Amino acid sequence: MRFPVFFAALCFTLNANAQTPAAKLWNDLKAKREAFPGLHQEFEVVQTYTTPTNTQQQSIYEIVLDISRDEWRELTVSGSGNRIRVFDGHEVSSLEEGGDEYVREKRKKEDSEPAPVPYGPANLDWSKASEKDRRPCGVTDGDQTCVVISVPIKHWARTESNGLTSEPINMSEGIAIFEIGSETGILLQCETQEALEDSRGGAQKGATYTTKRTGLFSEMDSNIFKLPAGMRQVKSLSTWDAPRINKQLAGKTAPSLELTDIQGKHISLAGLKGKTVLLDFWTSWCPPCRADAPALEKLYQKFGARGLIIVAISVDEERNTVQRYLKENGLSYPVGLSTENEMPRAYQVGLFPTYIVISPDGTVASAMDGNRGFGELRKNLKKAGMDTD
Numbered sequence: 067m068r069f070p071v072f073f074a075a076l077c078f079t080l081n082a083n084a085q086t087p088a089a090k091l092w093n094d095l096k097a098k099r100e101a102f103p104g105l106h107q108e109f110e111v112v113q114t115y116t117t118p119t120n121t122q123q124q125s126i127y128e129i130v131l132d133i134s135r136d137e138w139r140e141l142t143v144s145g146s147g148n149r150i151r152v153f154d155g156h157e158v159s160s161l162e163e164g165g166d167e168y169v170r171e172k173r174k175k176e177d178s179e180p181a182p183v184p185y186g187p188a189n190l191d192w193s194k195a196s197e198k199d200r201r202p203c204g205v206t207d208g209d210q211t212c213v214v215i216s217v218p219i220k221h222w223a224r225t226e227s228n229g230l231t232s233e234p235i236n237m238s239e240g241i242a243i244f245e246i247g248s249e250t251g252i253l254l255q256c257e258t259q260e261a262l263e264d265s266r267g268g269a270q271k272g273a274t275y276t277t278k279r280t281g282l283f284s285e286m287d288s289n290i291f292k293l294p295a296g297m298r299q300v301k302s303l304s305t306w307d308a309p310r311i312n313k314q315l316a317g318k319t320a321p322s323l324e325l326t327d328i329q330g331k332h333i334s335l336a337g338l339k340g341k342t343v344l345l346d347f348w349t350s351w352c353p354p355c356r357a358d359a360p361a362l363e364k365l366y367q368k369f370g371a372r373g374l375i376i377v378a379i380s381v382d383e384e385r386n387t388v389q390r391y392l393k394e395n396g397l398s399y400p401v402g403l404s405t406e407n408e409m410p411r412a413y414q415v416g417l418f419p420t421y422i423v424i425s426p427d428g429t430v431a432s433a434m435d436g437n438r439g440f441g442e443l444r445k446n447l448k449k450a451g452m453d454t455d
Contacts, residue, residue, distance in 0.1 A: 088195035088196050088215050088217070089192040091197060091215065092195070092215060094251075095213070095248070095251035097251070098249070099133070099251030100133075100135050100136060102133070102135075102250075102282055102283075103135070103284055103286065104132070104133070104134050104283030104284065104285055104286035105131075105132070105133040105134070105252065105280070105282060105283070106131070106279075106280065106282075106283065107130075107133075107253070107277055107279070107280050107281075108128065108129070108130050108279040108280075109128065109129040109130075109131065109184050109275045109276060109278065110126065110128060110275075110276050110278050111129055111273060112124060112125075112126050112273070112274045113126075113127075113271075113272070113273045114270075114271070114273075115269055115270075115271055115272075116270040116271075116272075117267070117269050118267040118268060124383065124386075125144075125382035125383055126405055127142060127143060127382060128142070128143040128144075129141065129182075129183060129184060130143065131182050131184065132286060132290060132291075133182070134288070136153075136179075137154055137291040138153050138181075138182050138291070139290050139291055140182045141163065142183075144404075147162060147163075147306060147411070147414040147416060148162065148163035148164075149161070149162060149163070150162070150163055151182070152291055152292070152293065153180050153291070154291050155291075157170055157171070158170070158171040158173075159171070161293070162306075164411060165303070166296060166298060167297065167299075167304060168293055168298075168299055168300070168303075169299065169301065169302060169303060170299065183275070184256050184275035185244075185253055185256070186217070186244065186256065187219055189222055190218070190219060190220070191220045192217060194217070195215060195218075196215070196216055197213060197214070197215055197216075198214040198215065198216050198243070199213075199214040200212070200213055200214070200248070201214070203245075203247055205254070210247050210248060210249040211248045211249075212245050212247055212254060213244075213245070213246055213247075213248050214243065214244070214245050215243070215246070216241060216242070217241070217242045217243075217244070218240065218241055219237070219240030219241060219242055219258070220240075221236070221237060221239075221240075222237045223236045223237070234265075235262055235263070235264045236262070236263040236264070237261065237262055237263075238261050238262075238263055239261040240258065240260035240261065241258070243257045243258075244256050252277075253275075253277060255276050255277065256274070256275040257273070257274045257275075258274075259271070259272045260272070305416065305417065306414055306416055307415070307420065308417075308420055308433040308434050309433075311412070311415075311430070311433035312432060312433050315412060315430040315433075316431070316432060316433070317429060318429060319430075320335055320422075320424045320428055320429060320430045321411075321412040321413070322335060322336065322410065323335045323345075323409075323413055324407075325377075325379070325409075326402065326406065327377075327400040327402045328385065328388060328389065328400075328402065328403060329400070331400065333402065335424065335428065336428075339426065339428050340373075340426050341373050341374070341426060342373055342375070342423070342424070342425065342426055342447060342450050342451060342452040343375045343376075343377065343423070344362075344374065344375070344377070344421060344443075344447065345379060345422040345423075346358075346362060346376060346378040346379065346419060346421055347379050347413075347415040347418060347420045347421075347422075348378055348379070348381070348418050348419045348436075349380060349381055349382070349383055350380065350383060350387055350388060350390075350391040351383075352418045352419065354418070354419055355418050355419045356395075358419055358440075359395055359397060360395075361440055362378075362397075362399070363396075363398065365440070365443075369447075369452065369453075370399075372452070372453060373426070373452065374447070374452055375399075376399040377399065377402065378397065378399060378401045379402050379404060379409075379413070380401060380402070380403050380404065381416075382405060383404075383405065384403075384405060385403060385406070388401065388403060417435070418436065419436030420433065420434070420435060420436065421433065421434050421435075421436060423446045423447055423449075423450045424450070425450040425451055426450075426451055431449055432449060434446060
């Protein structure tokens with residue numbers, strides 16, 4: 067079983083017809099923000115997932131946002147790939163950075179105008195929103211006042227897939243809190259908390275969007291709010307997974323990869339030529355990844371002296387989370403973090419665990435899903451020239 071990278075929910079502004087005091091204030095702030103010809107913001111996003119046993123996983127990524135009146139472009143930068151959402155004033159399109167596919171996001175007639183992710187999660191209950199505080203924003207001297215608005219998130223239920231199976235998930239209680247400049251309508255921080263219920267006992271999911279850099283411009287290049295030339299519309303974007311890697315890269319020279327592992331050691335595929343390399347893309351919160359780790363360690367202990375190198379790449383997790391996991395599990399092969407290394411597109415894997423085997427001559431021998439079993443992995447290593455008998 068594989069677990070996908072969890073991406074943040076699409077976010078929308080409130081319905082323009084909502085006229086509670088907090089809703090009216092939000093609309094007024096939105097109008098102030100859209101009066102700027104050009105607004106650039108960069109956010110650090112911290113997502114947390116806390117299990118019933120109080121085990122907490124955390125991931126960090128960035129969102130780069132450009133807004134020009136009623137048009138916007140949102141770039142999400144993470145270890146599992148860079149995604150773009152573009153609103154041209156009429157429709158929202160989603161695509162991978164550098165890709166040739168895009169999808170149109172579906173909207174119902176009753177939906178409000180789309181907005182970038184940091185400006186609020188979907189299904190906000192503005193009929194119960196309230197203004198909680200007004201305080202100095204604390205950004206510069208002579209600072210403006212920031213408004214703090216609290217909005218409940220409406221209950222929702224949906225079915226989510228982990229790559230092989232689907233499972234119902236309910237959100238029983240949620241809240242979104244915004245801190246936003248009263249004079250500019252520019253967001254400083256958004257924090258969301260949701261209580262989830264599922265077959266595993268539920269969890270607490272949180273996300274904090276914090277503005278790290280803001281710039282105002284007299285004009286912006288309108289081309290950034292348009293799709294690149296040569297794009298084709300699809301129902302869903304192709305997943306960068308084992309089948310796609312096999313189709314595009316098997317038998318070809320492995321794309322360059324250089325990283326610094328968690329111990330500070332530099333690793334490059336070029337420097338490992340002559341060895342059989344197994345790249346393991348994983349996360350500490352993924353049960354199949356955790357289940358595979360002891361077997362991978364045994365594989366490394368048995369065949370490391372025969373030329374096998376395992377490099378585990380933890381995706382979208384902070385150093386402290388991975389260090390705690392390694393302290394508990396004691397893996398001896400190198401572990402790198404996508405949050406601390408630039409990951410080329412060929413290695414921005416989003417389904418876990420995924421294994422890529424690279425032959426001693428530097429070509430990609432195969433890629434496989436972790437759920438295929440170690441018998442299949444041994445076959446792939448042998449195919450790459452590794453004696454696993």
